[in-house]
Amino acid sequence: MGTREEVTAWRPRVPGVTEVFHARFTDYAYPMHVHEAWTLLIVDDGAVRYDLDRHEHGTPHDTVTLLPPHVPHNGSPATPHGFRKRVLYLDGTRLGDDLIGPAVDSPDLRDPVLRRRVGQLHTALAQPGDELEADSRLTLIGDRLRACLRPRTAEADRRDPELARRLRELLDERVVPGIALDEAAALVRAHPAHLVRSFSAAYGIAPHQYLMSRRVDRARGLLLEGRAPAEVAAATGFYDQSHLTRHFRRLVGVTPGRYRGSAR
Template identity: 80%
Template structure:
């Protein structure tokens, strides 16, 4: 089999994510190297064997690997079929240098929930206009990673905070079209990012980005029923573009914006 290399890389507009890197390699092996960023790695097909701090590790399907900054590591495929991986390079401040030692000791995390959340984050990062969702998911992933790295130490559970949740909902309601980043919200309500997301999700049963998207879809429905074209509605309702509107509109309403509200075509409740 001839060596195969497929690579896709981009820098998303999400604080803390330095680079997104997707690759399929068959005959390529990484030499020893270092990164300034945290490397958060999942393998979708095959497996990778790598050395970190002179110890050999591997990446089976249910594993999330977290390689710390400034620590040399390499990487090579385990089988002739190679491997397909998705990587997030996270700014060093996302987890902090005080957890580097813990990551060196235990870089491979067997956590199905974390694995699923990392996959969901990759999906959100690939969709322009879903930056709030990506930022929220990254916040909760960072919290779970810190919990793993603090193994052996008691981790205090986040408590319910309906007052804080209500304050965030008021902010989202006031900024349906222009939107709100987590950094802006934490400054305005003076709360930690992870606690803010958890408090909102606990209080309302929905994540902040899902709430904002639902409000935008509601606004889009009203504008479409006013007779405005989908392309114009997308911008007016706060979506990145018409494709962004169509994806979320079809998910929440069951039809595309172009079919919505046409006499004899769509029934609305």
């Protein structure tokens, strides 16, 4: 069988993510190697077999694999048609050294919620302008990983309406420029994961969804004034017109152009 390789890699504007790597390999085998970063891996098709710390492991499509930094591992297809995978490389700000031992012992995690969240994160990372969503999703993923690997030390899911209110005020003040999750957490003096959970519990919506809703509301007003969608996108904090269109259609049901054209 001939070699078939498809690779896409980029560095998103999300703190702690050093690289996003999507690949399809038919018969390529990785030799033993190490990474400086944590490796968070999901396989969408096929399977990978690999050795980590002299033990053999596998990655069926329903698992999330977490490989710690500086620990040698390899990788090769475990099915005749190869594998398709999506990988995140995360620096130490996202996952601490205390998880290295548990990750070596149990690198493959069968957790449907975690698997779904990692897939959603990759979708967000592929969309310029959705950095707050990606950062929020990654924060909750890190919290879930810690709960899986060290359940006794996982932070309890507590409601904190006052903290949620303070974050909402920050988002309201910065609808157009936006705010990074770590900056918001520093301003309100809370752990990012607790901040996201508190906001979602209080308002029934994630912080990034709230911010996009506020931006779309502003965009509606400007469109009804007759302003062009590209101009509205820039004025309301969207990355570009396609970014506006994606979120506008999701929340309003039509594109900004059709909405503008319907105005009387």
